[in-house]
Amino acid sequence: MIKNKFFLTGLFLVIAIVLYYSFFDGSATTSVGGLADVVNPETYRQQLEEKRTKKDQFFLSDAESPLLDKKGFTSLAYFAPDPAYRVVARLEPFADKTQKLVVRMSDGKEEVYEKFAHAVFRLQDETCRLLIVKVDNTYSILFRDATSGKTTYGGGRYLELDEAALTDNQVILDFNTAYNPYCAYNPGYSCPLPPAENSLPVAVEAGEKYTSHD
Template structure:
């Protein structure tokens, strides 16, 4: 018994030394971490463009310090089922200057946000990419009163499912400069819930 006890102690010591001598493995960041870093990087890139681009809607670019955002959260990356229209049609969407712009209607996106069923009209640019103008209950106190936009590549649609990342929601140019005309979210895309994600008021 005495031999066995000392043998066990020696085994534990040797095993401990081997464990600590092994090279440390690099921890692979979770996808949510990668997405968060990508979001931060894209926001910084946008800030730089708004500050330096001659066509920027920012009137005082010299004193522009960057846009304001809600913190990134994976909870606002939500899968939606897409119901395609039998026939893609063009409709007029009212603009902030009183005119209208013609956009393609692809169909509707159905999903659940904060436990509430949501239907959103899904528009398309002439390039085929998706455009979703929407307004939620954060407007106008927390976000632009005229609503916000989401844009997604057509290639993101897979098996009639589309992932909407509301962390990417952004203000139209008319939020910064009234000389720009922007589409107004239709009544169907004006939501009765708060979506505290994406761009917000300063």
């Protein structure tokens, strides 16, 4: 009996320590069901900044850059990294795996994508729902929000998802990685436009902003 008492006391102490560091180590945590996402804000910010710097270098010097005029280009515009826009979403796959979506393109043409699932999540105290589409081996979300046409590109932005992360009917949506299509910088590109259902009621102040670089 005494041994059990000491064991339980030690167990409660260990749990208390774990909970303390979970709440006070500066990390941000979001979870849905059994999937938890923990990030350290400073490390997360540094990683995002590194990726953004590499993209700026690509836009400035790569032959595949969509920019028509690179002379005045210094960098793309972004919202500050914010872990609050990295959310865990519940996936609602389609029972019928053959469902298709006709997507209108920026040049008036149309393409057909596969409907993969809906992602359901909470953002700014709102329940949000976005359609995930698949083309070839790429899983994407094409969306608009309350910033579209104001601080972000009016034609919408994109999120790309890692196929390996689409497990257990849950996925992490990181809106800090939301980016503009190439047609935002060069009208010569044909880009898919978000379906009507993918218009969020909230302002997603994360990811890439829009500044003309013509």
